[in-house]
Amino acid sequence: MELFDSLSPLFVLLTIGGTFVGIIFGAIPGMTATMAVAVCLPITYSLGLENGLALLLGLYVGGISGGLVPAILLGIPGTPSSITTTLDGYPMAQQGQGEKALRIGIVASLVGGLISLLILDFFAPALADFAIKFSYVEKFLIILFALTVMAALSSDLLLGIFSGFLGIFISLIGTYDVTNGGNGEWRLIPPGTEYWLQDGFSLLPLLIGLFGLATVLEEAQTGMQPGMSQKDVKVGKHERFSFRIFNGQWINLIRSSCIGTFVGILPGVGGSAASILSYSNAKTFSKHPERFGKGEPAGVMASEAGNNGLTGGALVPLLSLGIPGDSTTALLIGAFTLQGVQVGPLFIGNNPGTWDAMIWAMLIANIAMFVMMYFAIRYFAMVVTIPKHILFPVILMMCVIGAYTINYGIMFDVWTLLIFGIFGWAMGKLRLEVAPFIIGFILGPSAEVYFVKTLESFGDVSIFFTKSPIAMVLWVMIIGSVVGSILLNRSAAKRIRENS
Amino acid sequence: MGDLTHVTINFDTSHLIFPTLIGAILGLLLLAIVIRDRRRILASGSYWKSIMVRSDKTRLFGALALTVLYFSLMEPIGNIWPNTGMGFLLTSIPFVALAGLLFMHDRRLSKAWPLLVVAVIVPIIVWWLFTDLFFLTLP
Numbered sequence: 001m002e003l004f005d006s007l008s009p010l011f012v013l014l015t016i017g018g019t020f021v022g023i024i025f026g027a028i029p030g031m032t033a034t035m036a037v038a039v040c041l042p043i044t045y046s047l048g049l050e051n052g053l054a055l056l057l058g059l060y061v062g063g064i065s066g067g068l069v070p071a072i073l074l075g076i077p078g079t080p081s082s083i084t085t086t087l088d089g090y091p092m093a094q095q096g097q098g099e100k101a102l103r104i105g106i107v108a109s110l111v112g113g114l115i116s117l118l119i120l121d122f123f124a125p126a127l128a129d130f131a132i133k134f135s136y137v138e139k140f141l142i143i144l145f146a147l148t149v150m151a152a153l154s155s156d157l158l159l160g161i162f163s164g165f166l167g168i169f170i171s172l173i174g175t176y177d178v179t180n181g182g183n184g185e186w187r188l189i190p191p192g193t194e195y196w197l198q199d200g201f202s203l204l205p206l207l208i209g210l211f212g213l214a215t216v217l218e219e220a221q222t223g224m225q226p227g228m229s230q231k232d233v234k235v236g237k238h239e240r241f242s243f244r245i246f247n248g249q250w251i252n253l254i255r256s257s258c259i260g261t262f263v264g265i266l267p268g269v270g271g272s273a274a275s276i277l278s279y280s281n282a283k284t285f286s287k288h289p290e291r292f293g294k295g296e297p298a299g300v301m302a303s304e305a306g307n308n309g310l311t312g313g314a315l316v317p318l319l320s321l322g323i324p325g326d327s328t329t330a331l332l333i334g335a336f337t338l339q340g341v342q343v344g345p346l347f348i349g350n351n352p353g354t355w356d357a358m359i360w361a362m363l364i365a366n367i368a369m370f371v372m373m374y375f376a377i378r379y380f381a382m383v384v385t386i387p388k389h390i391l392f393p394v395i396l397m398m399c400v401i402g403a404y405t406i407n408y409g410i411m412f413d414v415w416t417l418l419i420f421g422i423f424g425w426a427m428g429k430l431r432l433e434v435a436p437f438i439i440g441f442i443l444g445p446s447a448e449v450y451f452v453k454t455l456e457s458f459g460d461v462s463i464f465f466t467k468s469p470i471a472m473v474l475w476v477m478i479i480g481s482v483v484g485s486i487l488l489n490r491s492a493a494k495r496i497r498e499n500s
Numbered sequence: 501m502g503d504l505t506h507v508t509i510n511f512d513t514s515h516l517i518f519p520t521l522i523g524a525i526l527g528l529l530l531l532a533i534v535i536r537d538r539r540r541i542l543a544s545g546s547y548w549k550s551i552m553v554r555s556d557k558t559r560l561f562g563a564l565a566l567t568v569l570y571f572s573l574m575e576p577i578g579n580i581w582p583n584t585g586m587g588f589l590l591t592s593i594p595f596v597a598l599a600g601l602l603f604m605h606d607r608r609l610s611k612a613w614p615l616l617v618v619a620v621i622v623p624i625i626v627w628w629l630f631t632d633l634f635f636l637t638l639p
Contacts, residue, residue, distance in 0.1 A: 046634040158536065162529040169522045176515035185515040213567070220563040223556035224603040389603035390615050393596040394622050396567065400574070400588070401630060401638065409637035411575050418571060422564070429551060448518040455507050456514070462505040 007360060011054045014047070015361045018055040019368040022062020026069070027383040028391065029076045033063020035215060037331045038208045039398040041338075042405045049339040050357040056335055057358060060328050061113060061311055061365035065373065068105040068304055070384045073098055080272040081307035084279035088292065088299030095295055099377065103241045104297050105304040106373045108253060112305035113366035115257035116264065116312025120319075121359055123265075124348060127320035131345035136457075137467040140450035141474040143443045146267035146323045148478050150436040152485030163433040167440025168447060174200030180449045196412040204334045205403035205416035206441065210434055211327065212399035213421025216392045218428065224388055245297055252282050252298055256305035263306075264313020267323045267439060274313075278306025312362060319347055319355070323443065330438050338406070562602045570595040578639040585631040585638030592623035 018040070025036035036059040044052030067079030072089030085105060092101035134142070147164040154160025173189060175198055176182030189197045246253070256278035263274040282302030283292045292299050314325025315332075322344035324330035336343050341351065348355045373380060403417040404410070427434055454463060465475060509517065534541060570591055578587020597619035601607060604615065630636045 042630070042636065043634070045636060158529065158533055162526065162533060165522055165526050165529060169519070169526055172519045172522065183511055183515050185512075187515050187519050217560065217563060220559040220603065221555045224559055224605075226605050387604075387615075389600045389605075390618050392603060393599035394618065396599065397592050397596055397623060397626065400571070400592075401626065401636075404588075404639060405630070405636045409639070411571075411639065414571050414574070414639075418567060421567075429548075444522075451521075452509065452514055452517055455517075456509045456511075459507055459509070460505050461507055 008051075011051055011357070011361070012364060014051050015054040015058040015364040016368045016372075018058025019062035019365045020058075020372060022059035022064075023066035023069075023369065023373060023380060024062075024383050025059070026063040026066020026079050026082075027380055028386060028388075029070045029074070029384070031215070031391070031395075032067075032079045032211070032328075033060050034211045034328045034331060035395070036060075036063045037328055038204075038211045038402060039395055041204060041208075041331065041334060042398075042402045044335055045338060045405060049336070049341060050354055052335050052339065053332070053354070053358055054361040054364075056332055057361040058365040058368070060332075061308070061362065061369055063328070064307055064311055065106070065109045065113075065304075065369045066380070066383075067307070068102065068109065068300075069377075069380055072101045072105060072300070073381055074384060079307075081275050081310065082303070083272050084275045084303040085300055085307075087279070087303075088294070088296045089303075091293070091295035092297070092300070097295070098381075100239065100241060100245075101297070101300055102377045102381070103374060104245060104300045106370060106377065107243070107246065108256075108301040108304035109308040109373075110366055110370040111253045112257040112260055112308030113311055113362070113369070115254065115305075116261040116309040117359065117362050117366065118312075119258075119261045120312035120315050120362070124316045124320045125355075127316060128345045128348045131321050132349075134345065134470070135467065136450040136454045137464055138470050138474065140447055140454065141464065141471055141478065142321055142323065143447045143450070145474055145478050145481070146317070146439060146443065147436060148481045149266055150439055151433070152481045154433045154436060156431060156433075157482070157485045157489060159431055160433045160436050163427075164436035164440040166432070167437040167442075168444035169440075170201065171441045171444030172200075172448060173197055176448075177445065180445070181453055182449075201416050201420075202403075202406055202413050203337065203442065204331075204406045205413040206420045207327075207331055207334060207438065208399045208402045209417040209420030209422075210424035210427075210438065211331075212395060212402075213417060214424030214427075216396055217421060217425040219388060219392060221425070224392070226387065226389075246301070249298055249301055252285070253301055253305045255285075256282060256302040257309040260306035260309020261313035264310035264325050265316045267317050267325055272307075274310040275303040275307040278302045278309070308366075315358070315362075318343055319358075320345060322347075322446070324439060327435055327438055330442055333442060334406075559602060563599060566595060566599050566602065574639040583637070585627050587639040589623055589627040589638075592627070593619055596623060 021040065022033060022036050025031045026033055037056050040055060040059055044055060047055065064079065064081055067077060067082035068085050068089065071077045071082035071085035072093050075086050075090035077083045077086055089101045089105060092098065147161070151157055151160030151164055172187065174186065176185055176187065178184040186194065186198060259278045259281060260274040263277060279299060279302045282298055283289045286292065286298060288296070310326065314329045317323040317325045318329045318332065324333055333343060341354070399417055400414055403413045406413055424434060427437070465471065574587045574591045577590050597616055600615040600619060601612065604612065627638065631638055
């Protein structure tokens with residue numbers, strides 16, 4: 001009965017509460033699951049690892065799922081992962097079928113979440129078992145591969161790679177940590193800032209700045225448009241929902257869930273890519289592709305199954321390799337760090353209780369999301385009318401708590417939040433990519449240890465190419481991701497030129 | 501080939517190897533970006549101008565100024581009553597109220613009162629929750 005050990009009333013309550021708050025965050029346009037996790041992270045300090053993860057995973061599942069509410073009712077994706085839900089969900093709402101579209105999306109979200117959970121449960125331990133055999137060379141190449149995949153899937157390959165390396169560079173500020181075999185010397189610290197920067201920038205204030213303050217600044221820049229009024233919310237007439245609408249759509253649901261999960265496994269690729277790929281596949285395989293974009297339920301199913309499929313998939317590289325699958329799971333690393341637990345190939349084997357707890361939390365969160373949203377969707381729909389001028393100042397206040405408490409009360413962490421909030425806002429203007437930057441920042445110190453220690457041991461750069469067959473395969477994957485991205489960009493540019 | 505790829509690491513300067521390598525790669529990437537996007541970079545003045553024209557400068561710079569003021573005052577005020585979190589509480593109430601008023605479009609009192617109620621109640625609840633329930637240090 002070890003599987004049930006982590007199930008306490010508090011654990012279940014935190015998962016359900018997290019899911020509830022996550023849905024609200026996801027349902028408000030401009031607020032994301034990542035922001036929900038960032039804002040609520042300080043609450044986990046005193047909860048312990050498993051209860052803290054229960055809350056955060058609930059927020060994650062709820063945040064991704066809640067995005068369908070404004071996508072369908074207002075035609076505005078609540079989160080980037082709901083972009084394609086608007087294409088058919090909003091036309092359905094305009095035709096008076098808002099509630100039906102919402103329920104289709106909710107069921108698809110549940111299917112996507114559960115299938116991805118199954119894949120996570122099966123695949124993460126297997127991948128971790130395989131990854132245990134990796135030496136520093138393979139670990140370094142995995143990080144390089146993660147960066148190139150992310151950069152390859154960025155809107156601009158060169159800027160994506162630059163963002164990733166910039167993240168690594170900033171992560172190296174401070175001391176070369178002796179606990180990892182470093183020499184304890186400082187580097188890259190601007191004169192006069194040694195007192196604050198000797199340990200570098202903390203991860204969580206940086207993340208909270210990039211996802212909390214930067215969002216608030218972006219909204220302020222665009223004038224903080226007033227929230228929607230109740231008459232804008234087109235839930236439509238109440239009618240009995242029949243599950244018969246899913247007849248003939250189970251292949252679409254399963255395929256979309258698997259696509260979402262696979263996209264989640266790729267490091268740093270967000271939910272928008274999952275839903276776009278699922279949607280375009282559903283359209284390609286549909287007998288009626290001409291109906292897509294005009295209120296086709298299959299489009300809503302594909303998009304929502306795809307983006308919820310991401311939730312389990314994104315945890316696979318995090319728990320088996322220590323590489324976050326998306327920006328929200330990058331924040332989960334913060335939760336692990338807070339509790340002194342390191343994620344990587346040894347995590348599942350060394351922490352079976354925490355692993356079981358995570359699976360339970362994901363399962364409970366998906367069921368809670370379904371029950372809450374399915375039966376109370378009309379009330380959740382009203383969330384989109386909450387005024388932003390009240391929400392955003394409160395969120396900023398919560399960001400301060402998150403940043404200040406991370407190192408038990410250091411004001412410099414609050415200033416870090418401000419620095420990276422402004423930097424995150426400016427990144428969008430400079431077309432730099434946030435996801436590769438974060439992954440670079442998180443993995444930079446490990447990459448340094450793997451690289452330098454390998455050279456210290458072998459004294460030859462060629463070892464990175466010749467260490468093992470796995471290393472060679474990884475190089476093929478690295479080069480393939482870069483070359484593939486260049487070819488894809490070229491063909492896309494050619495298509496644009498031909499169309500114009 | 502063996503000599504070309506051979507590297508000797510001096511432990512005393514090992515902290516500089518990776519930053520130097522990453523710095524060099526960043527420099528090369530920056531050079532590649534500048535060469536590729538040189539026309540766009542040269543014409544970027546109008547891009548930044550259009551961003552500023554389209555921006556709500558009052559709300560953007562107002563939010564920034566309020567945030568800087570909020571962070572600057574939090575610790576000095578907190579130092580008056582050390583280890584009580586009063587710096588957080590006493591600066592958060594006006595910050596939420598002022599930032600909310602800044603973000604609002606219709607600032608009539610009848611529309612602003614929910615914000616003012618939230619500005620008082622939420623920081624108090626959060627302050628109590630974190631200091632008394634979770635025993636976390638606040639400024």
